[in-house]
C-alpha cells in the first residue's frame with residue numbers, strides 16, 4: 001500500500017472562474033492560475049504523485065508550458081490517474097478551506113466529479129469544507145490524502 005498527501009493554495013481574484021473539483025461554483029471571484037486554477041484537483045494530483053514517489057504536479061505539468069494555459073485540471077487529473085502503474089485508489093480524503101461561498105450544496109457534485117475522473121466509486125471519495133474564520137478572504141486552500149493498493 002502507498003499513502004500520499006497534497007496541498008495547494010490559490011489566490012482568489014475577480015474575473016476568474018471558481019472551479020473546485022471540476023465543478024463551476026457561482027462567485028464574484030475565482031482562482032488565479034495558469035490552468036483553470038482548481039486548487040482541489042491540484043492537491044489530489046500531488047497526493048497521487050506523492051503516493052507513487054513520482055515528483056509533483058509542477059514536474060509533470062509545468063506552468064511555464066503554454067499547452068497547459070487555461071486547461072481543465074480534470075484533464076491533468078485523468079492523466080495523473082493513468083500514471084499509477086499497477087496501483088488502484090483505495091480512497092481519497094480531501095478538505096477545502098474557503099471563506100465564501102458556502103460549499104455544502106456543491107459537495108456531492110464535487111465528489112461525483114472527482115470519482116468519475118478517477119474512475120472509482122463516489123463512496124471512496126470524501127470532500128470536506130471548512131471556513132477560515134474570516135482570517136483568509138482572498139485565498140482557497142485544499143488538502144488531499146490518498147491511499148493506493
Ligand code: MG
Nearest residue numbers: 008009039042
Ligand atoms: Mg495549483
